[in-house]
Amino acid sequence: MPRSQRNDNFIDKSFTVMADLILKVLPTNRRAKEAFAYYRDGMSAQGDGEYAEALENYDEALKLEDDPLDRAFILYNMALVYTSNGDHQRAIETYEQVLELNSKMPQALNNMAVIHHHLGSLAEERGDTDESDRRFAQAAEYWTKAIRMAPNNYIEAQNWLKTSGRGSVDVYF
Incomplete structure (x- = not known):
């Protein structure tokens, strides 16, 4: 049974009803509607912490989805799952695919920076x-790009860039 048919809380049921209504009235083909249904079920599973199920649904959505921007969002969610599962390298590779499809996603750059910063901190603890240094430099590079795209976001990253001496003055303006 599709996840959308077994949601048991009010918010999930409401989202499912709204999504189904939108799918019925959108002037799009059957394949795109089916891709969206898998994507929706993937998001629901991800929200419930059912990561394996979420990835299965996202994989199915990717098989059906042709639009590059929609594919980018599917891959973005897959990268979030990989990060949650501790598969940092796969997450980074998936974020790179996201940016190939949609270079205007500062959140993907931010998440890549967070992963590199985390791995840099672990390396620092190990001595x-x-x-x-390599990981922190990569984090700084990705945060700089994200901040240039969305200057009012990522305040903690901006502070880290300033205090660590890894940022340039032009990033903040």
């Missing part, structure tokens, strides 16, 4: 200075 691996070269690895931590």
